[in-house]
Amino acid sequence: MRNLKTWFKTIIFYEILVGMKATLTHLLRYKPITLQYPHEKRTLPDSYRGMLCLLRYDDGTEKCVGCDLCEAACPSRVIKVVSAEVPGEPTKRYAKRYTMDMTRCLFCGLCVDACPVDALGMTREFEWAVYDKRQLLLNKEQLLAIGDRSFPVREKKLELQHPNVAFFNVAFKHMPAKEG
């Protein structure tokens, strides 16, 4: 009896009919689950790792001190840093040249973690399709411009910096206020 049933199901293409019923139900109860991308965009999560950028202090000076730690941390050798002394200030250094080859970047965020002065940030920009690959070889000015665009409001309280960490220019908020 069971054999007869399976045989009957085979000759009327039972399984195919079940599948066709499924697709027809989707056609009749049509409810798209897609987004019309350029017109509608999904809200990105807070931890989204998009395009990298360089950041500035409130007064417009660059945070980056050219320490090369990001270059060392990068697994795909995206970053190239050439550091130099700030003229007239022998204790201070800055990144003379800073390039990122975004064609190789895998957006792991290790450079951002490695940066001691929080000079690197990850924005939420992801629409970086270009016709020429060389446009993805970004220099310092471009990276700073991305940073200015993505983080327009910066930390306002520079006076909360501890004197001992002033060399790295890190804003330690839990430290006591600077004296004098």
Place this chain on the structure above:
Amino acid sequence: MAEVGLKLAFSLAQIAVVMGVVMLTVMFLTLAERKVLGWMQDRMGPMEVGPYGVLQPIADGLKLFFKEDIIPAGANKFLFSLAPILALVPALIGFAVVPFGPNETVELFGVQFKPFVISDINIGILYILAFTSIGAYGVILGGWASNSKYSLLGGLRSAAQVISYELNVGLAIVGVLLLAGSLSLVKIAEAQSGWFWNWYIFAPPFPQIFAFVVYVISAVAETNRVPFDLPEAESELVAGFFTEYSGMRFAFYFLAEYANMILVSCIAAALFLGGWNAPAPFLQFHGGLAHLAWLSGTFWFAVKVYFFLFLFFWLRATLPRLRYDQLMRFGWKVMLPIALGNILITSIAAYLFPR
């Protein structure tokens, strides 16, 4: 002399109208297919060009016209450019014998002509079978002339598929021909007038439902549609026999595929589903006006054809591609015996119970 000229003019006008309608249908079938597939897969389909994407086929056509036309260096140039034409022309030629409406004779300017069939020839169905099998040469030559392994594999697979399915199409039709006693599509469709149980799919003495199923499956396989799209097989063979084709040559193959789809739908409608006949006599809505009978006829014919075209899309949205050996086994070991058995039983039934 004037009569011959007028007849020629009428025929040319008919051909122009049929070609125009077929080409327009092909254009918007590409859109309809993408839309229906999208809806069935909870997507939207083309949306960008025009309201709800209705101008998409025009945009596609323009794009194909302006694309760079590449001929591979090692290709046989003559056959490479001939192959797409060889695929498209037989698909379009088949429409010459398809009856799109009632078999009426109209007299205009003293000349009698039949408005809904370009030429009602005695061997209509043979003519169509002969020409659709020429279409396979276009595919095979296209694969061979490209001088590319993937194209050649696609062409070979197409050849093997055609020999296993062309046969089943022919044999499935034989049952209907036995009952109708004619090879002319017009006469076959005419013989199914009246209620829907006169259609050959349900007709006494022996319903051709098995032949119908065999025909539909073979037709899907012959037009190289999913689930039998082995010559193309995007995931295995890049794009099969048209890997090396670009621009308008590629578009010709596409047009041929869609024109073939319409043609096999027309044949299925005319042979099994009663052609232009309505399911019930009272549904032939001519409102008592004799000259409006064609409206009902073409309406019902179009409904049947579009049902088949929708079925093609529906199958494509549902089924995965068959494996190659499965396809051949199914064709030779399952469908061929069914078609042969159908012929045997039909001929006995037709002999015992002549209509």
